[in-house]
Amino acid sequence: MSVKAIFAIILTAVFINNYVLQQFLGICPFLGVSKKFDSALGMSIAVIFVMLLATVVTYPIQHFVLDQNGLGYMQTIVFILVIAALVQLVEIVLKKHIPGLHASLGVYLPLITTNCAVLGVCIANVDNYIDAATFGAGYVQALANAFGSGVGFLMAMLLFSGIRARIEDNDAPPAFKGMPITLISAAILSVAFFGFAGVIENIFG
Amino acid sequence: MGKLQTLTNGIIKENPVLVLVLGTCPTLAVSTQASNAFGMGVAATAVLLGSNIVISLLRNVISEKVRIPCYIVTIATFVTLVQMVLNAYAYDIYKALGIYLPLIVVNCIILGRAEAFANKHSVLDSTLDAIGMGIGFTLTLFVMASIREIFGNGTWYGIEIPVLKDNHISILTMAPGGFFVFGCLIAAVNKWARHKPVKRDFDGGCETCPMAASCGGDKAQCEKEGVQV
Amino acid sequence: MSKTGTVKTDFVLPIAVLTAICLVCAALLGYFNSLTAPIIADTVAAEEAKARQAVLPEADSFTELDVDLPDVLEDGTKNFVTQVYAADNGAGYVFMVTGNGYGGKGTMKLVVGLSPEGAVLSTVTQDHKETAGMGSKTADEPYRSQWVGVTAETIDTVDAVSGATISSTHYLNSMRSVFAAYALLNR
Numbered sequence: 001m002s003v004k005a006i007f008a009i010i011l012t013a014v015f016i017n018n019y020v021l022q023q024f025l026g027i028c029p030f031l032g033v034s035k036k037f038d039s040a041l042g043m044s045i046a047v048i049f050v051m052l053l054a055t056v057v058t059y060p061i062q063h064f065v066l067d068q069n070g071l072g073y074m075q076t077i078v079f080i081l082v083i084a085a086l087v088q089l090v091e092i093v094l095k096k097h098i099p100g101l102h103a104s105l106g107v108y109l110p111l112i113t114t115n116c117a118v119l120g121v122c123i124a125n126v127d128n129y130i131d132a133a134t135f136g137a138g139y140v141q142a143l144a145n146a147f148g149s150g151v152g153f154l155m156a157m158l159l160f161s162g163i164r165a166r167i168e169d170n171d172a173p174p175a176f177k178g179m180p181i182t183l184i185s186a187a188i189l190s191v192a193f194f195g196f197a198g199v200i201e202n203i204f205g
Numbered sequence: 206m207g208k209l210q211t212l213t214n215g216i217i218k219e220n221p222v223l224v225l226v227l228g229t230c231p232t233l234a235v236s237t238q239a240s241n242a243f244g245m246g247v248a249a250t251a252v253l254l255g256s257n258i259v260i261s262l263l264r265n266v267i268s269e270k271v272r273i274p275c276y277i278v279t280i281a282t283f284v285t286l287v288q289m290v291l292n293a294y295a296y297d298i299y300k301a302l303g304i305y306l307p308l309i310v311v312n313c314i315i316l317g318r319a320e321a322f323a324n325k326h327s328v329l330d331s332t333l334d335a336i337g338m339g340i341g342f343t344l345t346l347f348v349m350a351s352i353r354e355i356f357g358n359g360t361w362y363g364i365e366i367p368v369l370k371d372n373h374i375s376i377l378t379m380a381p382g383g384f385f386v387f388g389c390l391i392a393a394v395n396k397w398a399r400h401k402p403v404k405r406d407f408d409g410g411c412e413t414c415p416m417a418a419s420c421g422g423d424k425a426q427c428e429k430e431g432v433q434v
Numbered sequence: 435m436s437k438t439g440t441v442k443t444d445f446v447l448p449i450a451v452l453t454a455i456c457l458v459c460a461a462l463l464g465y466f467n468s469l470t471a472p473i474i475a476d477t478v479a480a481e482e483a484k485a486r487q488a489v490l491p492e493a494d495s496f497t498e499l500d501v502d503l504p505d506v507l508e509d510g511t512k513n514f515v516t517q518v519y520a521a522d523n524g525a526g527y528v529f530m531v532t533g534n535g536y537g538g539k540g541t542m543k544l545v546v547g548l549s550p551e552g553a554v555l556s557t558v559t560q561d562h563k564e565t566a567g568m569g570s571k572t573a574d575e576p577y578r579s580q581w582v583g584v585t586a587e588t589i590d591t592v593d594a595v596s597g598a599t600i601s602s603t604h605y606l607n608s609m610r611s612v613f614a615a616y617a618l619l620n621r
Contacts, residue, residue: 027233202599289466292470
């Protein structure tokens with residue numbers, strides 16, 4: 001597995017297959033928590049962390065436990081429980097050992113359990129990268145994809161919190177005030193990301 | 206609350222997608238084709254119906270402390286059942302829905318209804334609530350997908366629309382079109398219902414609650430409905 | 435939870451209930467899986483048969499050939515062909531390919547029909563995870579029709595989809611392995 005390929009996976013996940021703007025995963029926090037820059041940042045860092053951690057745990061589970069025992073159909077139920085348990089565990093550990101970090105990230109952690117981006121990245125990783133014969137290469141790719149997806153989420157959140165701060169006081173038509181104008185801004189941001197399509201393939205191709 | 210009202214609440218007044226703004230991910234993602242949207246709507250409704258009934262049946266057995274894991278297991282079971290059935294009998298839709306099918310587990314509508322309704326109402330009421338919410342969800346998805354498919358692709362359920370086929374706006378079927386059509390639909394509902402513009406000012410814990418939209422950001426209401434952040 | 439709860443109501447009961455629910459759910463899923471698994475296998479098989487028919491419409495029926503395909507074929511091309519079928523009326527061969535794609539290893543599934551002489555009759559992308567609007571164009575016209583009539587010798591005449599060089603290269607590699615497998619077949 002070359003470093004180049006890893007970079008290509010990460011950059012693709014950030015710019016081209018951006019989870020929020022192109023794949024529509026994690027829209028709830030994207031619309032709900034992007035109002036303030038600080039909360040957008042906190043939420044995104046928590047998401048990156050949980051995405052990586054969830055992939056670290058769920059990928060081996062799929063590879064060594066589910067696939068080898070013909071239990072593929074238990075994927076959904078096992079993954080969501082593992083994520084829920086992990087999030088709880090992280091919260092307890094943070095609270096006890098790093099209270100400072102818990103104070104800033106703690107409130108976002110429980111929300112992440114029901115964030116479809118996290119479950120989505122775990123399922124996408126086993127769908128795309130699992131290889132029955134070898135474990136290592138697919139695992140590295142999966143982790144790269146998890147990291148890239150998280151960073152993509154962070155980028156979308158931060159960009160969008162800036163946009164929202166500006167449109168907040170704008171004079172939109174009454175019916176469009178609030179959620180509709182927010183969604184239309186998201187549409188324009190999403191168009192902007194089209195500009196990246198092909199760029200990564202051409203850099204690394 | 207009358208039985209009829211329980212049923213119709215979800216369709217119009219508390220439409221999960223357009224008024225409560227829940228379940229946005231599948232709404233945006235699978236609404237590129239009317240047939241996919243219908244499949245997703247029916248699948249989510251089946252899961253919602255199953256989980257609402259089971260959770261309502263078990264509402265006196267499940268204790269406060271472990272309720273969320275119990276709900277998640279129940280919902281995930283129904284999602285897997287639906288996955289199996291679709292995979293066996295409706296392979297095309299199964300393939301088209303792809304990753305969004307297992308992601309019904311984390312659809313806020315389903316966990317939200319379990320928390321806000323099923324765990325404190327009778328089985329009959331919960332069933333009606335699930336049917337109403339499910340129809341509301343399916344209908345919205347279907348309308349949105351029809352708009353996107355007709356104008357974005359010039360087709361509808363495999364039928365080619367004469368003039369639009371040659372003049373389709375393909376961006377509507379892509380990601381930005383999803384956000385755009387969804388925004389316009391909510392605006393249309395706001396206008397039509399003469400709602401005051403849906404304003405959601407949250408503070409403190411509510412701001413970050415995924416279900417904040419369902420309680421309008423009212424903290425007291427949030428706590429009353431048992432939504433914990 | 436009341437503050438005066440006992441160990442039993444605070445810990446034992448909730449855990450028992452959660453465990454019971456998990457067990458019931460797992461049992462239920464196992465049972466339903468045993469019911470639906472054969473039907474799913476049939477559906478997938480039917481789907482593949484349909485794809486075979488689509489790339490080789492002249493064929494009446496197919497027989498799977500028992501060819502031993504090594505991981506790396508003779509001329510150094512990596513093998514992605516999983517199954518080879520021959521049309522019983524001699525209309526040609528169908529290769530089932532599970533190739534790599536931009537979306538990951540083994541994510542681009544092709545069905546390729548070759549004439550008895552080894553020229554491409556038709557290709558169908560059964561499944562892929564390429565970027566929508568870019569690499570996904572390898573599954574559409576006009577890229578697919580470029581392949582019609584191509585043989586092992588003229589493989590370099592196919593133009594890549596612009597802006598999707600990686601996807602096109604993966605596609606090309608899959609096709610190389612089809613031609614290599616065809617060469618193996620004819621020896």
